[in-house]
Amino acid sequence: MQRHISYLQKHQYITRSRIGNFLSDSQWNDVNIQPALYDLKVSGEPYIKLEVWSAPGQERPPFKHAVKQKYRPAKAGQDFGPSWTTHWFHIAVDIPKSFEGKPVQFLFDTNSEAMVWSADGEPIVGLTGGGGIERHVDYLLTPCASAHEPTRTFYIEMACNGLFGNGNYTQRPQDREIYYRLSNAEIVAPNKEAWALFHDVEVISEMATRLSQETPRYWQALKAANSIVNVFEHSDSSTIAPAREIAREFFKAQGGDSNHQVYAIGNCHIDTAWLWPFAETKRKAARSWSTQLNLMEDYPEYRFAASQAQQFEWLKENYPTLFKRIQDKAKSGQFIPIGGTWVEMDCNIPSGESLARQFLLGQRFFKQHFGEICDVFWLPDTFGYSSQLPQIVRLSGAKYFFTQKLSWNNINKFPNTTFRWVGLDGSHVLTHMTPAETYGAQCRPGELIDSVKRHKDIAYSNESLYLFGNGDGGGGPLRAMLERLRRMENVDGLPKVHQAHPREFYKHVEETANELVSWKGELYFELHRGTYTSQSNNKRWNRQSEFLLRDTELLCTVACTGSSDDNEYNYPFEELTRLWKLVCLNQFHDVVPGSSINMVYRDSDKIYSDIFGSVEKLRQGALEHIYGNHFIPSKPNLASELAVVNTTEWMRSSIVAVPDSISGRFKQQSGSGTVQVRDNDGAVLALAANVAGFSSQMVDLERNANDKFIVEHPLSIVQNSDGCFELENRFVRVTVNQTGQIVSYYDIEESRELVPKGETANFFELYDDVPVYWDAWDIEIYNLEKFKSLDGAQVAISDQGPLVASLSVRLPISDQSVLNQTISLSAISPRLDFDCNVDWHENRKCLKVSFTWDIYSDVATYETQYGVVQRPTHRNTSWDMAKFEVCAHKFADLSEFGYGVALLNDCKYGHSTLENTMTLTLLRSPKSPDEYCDMGKHEFRYALYPHKGCFNESNVVQEAYHFNVPLLKLPTASQSSVNLADAAHSQYIRPGNHSPFFSLSGARNVVLDTVKMAEDDKRSFIVRMYEAYGGHACALLSTKLPAYGLEKVNILEEPMESDDGDDLNWLPYSKATKIRFKPFEVVSLKFSF
């Protein structure tokens, strides 16, 4: 009878430690499984000959250039650096005869990222050195060495950065002086069976840790792993087979029919820039993806998904053969392009049109290069998801959505896993948030157990997606992960796992789960609220780029549609596409949010300066084409008049600064009441009155001078006996105290005071801004408890009308920082403008400005992409409280019955409204990952716009547009008043004709946002509109542009079913159509001409 010697049920914890030690590569590694993993190892000469060439500075030269250089001898143990440098190794390997019949690997550990290249310039495999979980440093030289192996030569490109850049990113800025040691260069023969046993024990031992002790499988796993340790002897390879037999017996037991099904998909989340610049991302994608292609050869079941068309486009340009291999693997179904967007963008800051362009550019790329568009919108790692995304996703040909970021919420746990996400307009997408709560899973049993435990909708859908592979910096899945996955495919105690295209998962859910719950509205991310503000200049450039491109595409389309044979204009399609790609690139989810290193912002500054310069040229070209000699004189010095172009749909009046070149004639009229010469800088201001939407007009001084409006209600500014300043026009009287705060904002027509007694508006506060962990990312709620009021301002009158009255405010923020502000009231509007100029040198401080109103409402309204969202003004529940800082675009509005005030801005996004106080977050000063974040000069504008009626009855949307889209100014010699459309489309200019090139009537809640030429169709243009307030609408759209027919299209500009029935009917004589809108609906029309 066999003696019973194992009592492991009485010392299970000790046994688990024993099993852990069996695998350890640090302790006991001379007596556990480690010595058995390699049969042979050799290093150094004569087997390995190393030479190196170091590229100058931070250059990243291509292979062709690198191989022509002069190489010097090198050896393991040497250090290479500093940070961000590149070193190319030329390597000659002679495999010794003793390796005959064995697989042979070359191990090369630079402790950094590296890429193996063949001698003829093919990228072969990426390497990630160091001791982390991402480590993979092996390159397979041959699966079976022969007796007489030839000398093998190849190259390795070493990048002096790790997967996460250089240094400890979350606590301090990047380290510029890191040197990386080539710690290992050797030839090895791995013992395949020993490795297989290693992976067996990895899986079984973790099951013995993570399974419940109340299940038989826990005990079976513990016993099996313990038995393996008993059987195995490191110095006797014949013990591997019986040890593996124990494992095989254990894995034989399969799960039942009701088991949870996991759909596994390999991925490597490669941030398009973050702790490294864009240039490094190009190499990261090549390294990561070449590694995956190799794994696909060895593991036919392996499926790998990669997103971001931009990274594929870079690969296509820089690594064409690798791109071709990926295309082939995409055809066979192993490599899965996914996501549908240009980059994995931020979804808080970009405009509606930007989000649409992310899809238009992305889907077109995927269709062109991989034969189909993506039906899964893939965004594992963005800091909140706009309520308009479901509609935009559906209009872009996708219908499924994947993310996991909300698992990071720091206040409330998001309650769903698989659900219908219903957007602002009622569109919905089938959404899944992986219950493993990571996109970088390691293929370990515990993660699969969590996939069941944390699944919140398992009652309706007993399946989940599981994303494995090393992410953030890239790298991707490792061979060991695929080995473990194979062992876990169908084993009792764990859910079943099957590698699949994510589409398979969604389709199956669609077919089987018909009772899924819904989540309506935004997926607010309860963390990273500082990303609405950090790197504020970057956000400003983004806003400006969006509007510049909007104006320019509109004008280019007008120029193009009016082009005739003798007056030809070529729409700059390629250049506009290039510029949109750049705008979209900078909207990557670590760039525009402000969470990247300094290098990235220096790159993005350059990109924006390219955008501004190039767009300006295109816009000027379009204007010149449209107006020819009528407006723009060939000799600029002949100009003496000013014409303005209104690129918005609404009639507007505006005070414009007259360009210096023509200010002379205007100055002569300075007594007329419609021209003003500013005291401080001599700038000449003039009134451009009643400029029709989508139209142009001369600035007519004579007519304005007789304007009753101006004559009867002169603007005034005085300092009272109590020292306060009073600015008054026909609409409002604003009182500003001696510290620049508004103590009274009085609506004259309504006889209504907006500032409660004892309260103020335009009140500056400097808050502590020390988050729990993520510096540039987070504003924390506790910082709202600790602040200093800034009230040491000096105020003086700087403009006294007749068009603009203003105060200049100088507010010291600290010994290092100062804010200069101009507060202006014009003669023509109740709107009060604030132009700010800040010199900012703080450390973990946050500048906010607040406005307290005598207005009471449970909700405030904030602009989002193509619409608005309402959020509570109280903190009743933890869900309300978690939204203590929210993202808004051009405005936030606080309205009650009958009246409201909107806070407009030209580049800020961080807002909050608590009770009756609205706050705008202006600047932050985090030090990591960019130590220089936001240091220095800033310019920004905001404005207050009081209005009769609640938000829905107001024209806040239009006013916010006007605040962001100035009238375009054209110095001209002509006195004619010329319509822009007529100028483009008629040989005869008809002065005084103001018919616009587009007009929308019958629905003040509809915004005409975008006009562009159609993709792939030179005889069509696109008009995109949206319903902005949340109601139905029936608008009549007419145009002066040539148009013979129209159809409703989606964002990809493909025809779509229209619910409008006969309404969407082009009336060729009136050149008009009726269009019906549902609340917040985005409608794109394609006109052919």
Ligand SMILES: [Zn+2]
């Ligand atoms: Zn990311």
